[in-house]
Amino acid sequence: EPEVTQTPSHQVTQMGQEVILRCVPISNHLYFYWYRQILGQKVEFLVSFYNNEISEKSEIFDDQFSVERPDGSNFTLKIRSTKLEDSAMYFCASSPTTWLNYGYTFGSGTRLTVV
Amino acid sequence: GNSVTQMEGPVTLSEEAFLTINCTYTATGYPSLFWYVQYPGEGLQLLLKATKADDKGSNKGFEATYRKETTSFHLEKGSVQVSDSAVYFCALSDRNAGNMLTFGGGTRLMVKP
Numbered sequence A: 001e002p003e004v005t006q007t008p009s010h011q012v013t014q015m016g017q018e019v020i021l022r023c024v025p026i027s028n029h030l031y032f033y034w035y036r037q038i039l040g041q042k043v044e045f046l047v048s049f050y051n052n053e054i055s056e057k058s059e060i061f062d063d064q065f066s067v068e069r070p071d072g073s074n075f076t077l078k079i080r081s082t083k084l085e086d087s088a089m090y091f092c093a094s095s096p097t098t099w100l101n102y103g104y105t106f107g108s109g110t111r112l113t114v115v
Numbered sequence B: 001g002n003s004v005t006q007m008e009g010p011v012t013l014s015e016e017a018f019l020t021i022n023c024t025y026t027a028t029g030y031p032s033l034f035w036y037v038q039y040p041g042e043g044l045q046l047l048l049k050a051t052k053a054d055d056k057g058s059n060k061g062f063e064a065t066y067r068k069e070t071t072s073f074h075l076e077k078g079s080v081q082v083s084d085s086a087v088y089f090c091a092l093s094d095r096n097a098g099n100m101l102t103f104g105g106g107t108r109l110m111v112k113p
Helices: none
Strands: A005-007 A010-013 A019-024 A031-037 A043-050 A053-057 A065-068 A075-079 A088-095 A110-114 B003-006 B011-014 B019-021 B023-026 B032-038 B044-050 B056-059 B062-065 B075-077 B086-093 B101-103 B107-112
Touching: A005 A088, A010 A019, A019 A031, A019 A088, A019 A110, A043 A065, A043 A075, A043 B101, A075 A088, B003 B086, B003 B101, B011 B019, B019 B107, B023 B032, B023 B086, B032 B062, B044 B062
Parallel strands: A010 A110, B011 B107
Antiparallel strands: A005 A019, A019 A075, A031 A043, A031 A088, A043 A053, A065 A075, A088 A110, B003 B023, B019 B075, B032 B044, B032 B086, B044 B056, B056 B062, B062 B075, B086 B101, B086 B107
16 A cells, blocks of 8 residues: 655754754655644644645744655755654645545654754 | 644543544634544554545444544444543645644543453
């Protein structure tokens, strides 16, 4: 069964450093997403991406965040200057269509720890 | 705005017990409803879904019925197994609010032999 792959599974970074979280969506999917889950809290939407541009973003997705699909297979989330409160599990997802009848396919997540 | 509320866990059951995890929602439009499951160390997997009122989603012995009158989508299973131990998330999508998913807080289920 096709999978969404995320790397690394766990990343530790110092406050103020830049991090890039990587995702390989399912190859024939067109829509890509990032969600995050702070420990003990809800899974929250960050951003959706289609046709090489952001289609929607939440209030959480401020100027320190950016997304990119650099080579047609990878989908990355960059956090420019990490803060302690960015520590969370970050999930990538993809879907073949925007119509959510089908649900997304999620990756296993990257646990980001900012120290 | 849209929101999902689900019962707090952990829920601890013995094998073969009946499971109910409550989920209620608030939505401005006509949402689709989902249950996702997260097994230890894994990502979120779609368990079942329902796209309109009175639809019943089912998978792997789990069921949930979209109840518009009570704005609920409770997850049930008649006989749980140890392998069902996981965190369960209720979620909705609302076409009037874009294509993002709004999640509940998750409910951890622990099934003991």
